[in-house]
Amino acid sequence: MCGRYVMAKAIGDLVAEAEAEADANLELRQSWNVAPTTDVPIVLERLVEGAVRRQVHVAKWGLVPSWAKDAAVGVRxxxxxxxxxxxxxxxxxxxxxxxxxxxxxxxxxxxxxxTPKAKKRPFYVHPADDSLIFFAGLYEWWKDPAKEDGDPEKWLLSTTILTGPSPEPDADVPVLRELHGLHDRLPLPLAKDSLAEWLDPENKDADELVEMVRAGADEVASGWELREVDAAVGNVRNDGPELVEAHSGLF
Structure with a gap:
């Protein structure tokens, strides 16, 4: 699963690596402890005047489908x-x-x-080359029935991250075996050559696209590293670059 992550790069770096465009007024808050229900950047493609444009938007992490009666469903x-x-x-x-x-x-x-009483140990999983991970996600627009038309908060943009089974325990690449031992679920990353296909708003073949992401996840994850970090990351009020620093877990 993915319940906390790091996104502290500047908007310019994100736009460049995603090969996207962003509104000049777009603001992103640096965070080394992104938690569900907070605002996060997402990359999507949409048709604008007949042309497909790749853009960066800000969405609430926790998908709220258009038919929901209350935005609280996004928490789950x-x-x-x-x-x-x-x-x-x-x-x-x-x-x-x-x-x-x-x-x-x-x-x-x-x-x-x-053992059931043993404390859980947090690990930071990240690309060895410090590039960005682009997790496969979904987004929705939800119209708040309690707000008046014209209210800038009438529409809520929300998102979710796809997960899949962790790599096999006998994988050839050591980091994949580590990921298997860490958790039985893996947030699914997009391979660079799959990003455009996944984002394409005109491609409606969901079965094929989901299978593409699942099939390519291990190859992307084989370029990751794991390091143990301090338990302070478990408190969402803690937020700073020290959270990703190595911690021995011995004390």
């Missing part, structure tokens, strides 16, 4: 299981037409202890 929908995303009512409309990429510098995962 910050991840979407790739195995069921096409059938689940919350996600099945978005996966056909509103796909996005959620950029991150890395994410946190907690390793369970050997």
């Amino acid at each position: 929908a910050f991840n979407a299981r790739s195995e069921t995303v096409i059938e689940k009512p919350t996600f099945r409309s978005a996966v056909k037409a509103r796909r996005c990429a959620v950029p991150a510098e890395g994410y946190y995962e907690w390793l369970a202890g050997d």
Whole structure:
């Protein structure tokens, strides 16, 4: 799964790496401890005057489908299981037409202890070359019935990150075996050559696209590294570059 991640790069760096465009007034808050329900950047493609444009937007992390009566449903929908995303009512409309990429510098995962009472140990998972991860995501627009037309907060843009099974325990690449031991779920990254296909708003073949992402995830993850970090990351109020620094876990 993905419950916390890091996105502290400047908007200019994100736009350049995503090969996208952004509104001049777009503001992104640096965070080394991004948590569900907070505002996060997403990359999407949409038709503008007959041409497909790749853009960076800000969305709330936790998908709120258009038919929801209350935005609170997004609290439970910050991840979407790739195995069921096409059938689940919350996600099945978005996966056909509103796909996005959620950029991150890395994410946190907690390793369970050997006994029920043992403390979980947090690890920071990130690309070895410090490039961005682009997680496969979905987005939705939700209209708040409690707000008046013309209210700038009438429409809510929200997002979710797809997950899949972790790599096999006998994978040839050491980091993939580490990921298997860390957690049984993996937030699904997009390979560079798959990004455009996933974002393409005119491609409606959701089954094929989800399978493409699942099939390419291990290859992308083989370029990642893991390092143990301090348990301070477990508190969302803690937010700073020290959270990704190595921690021995011995004390």
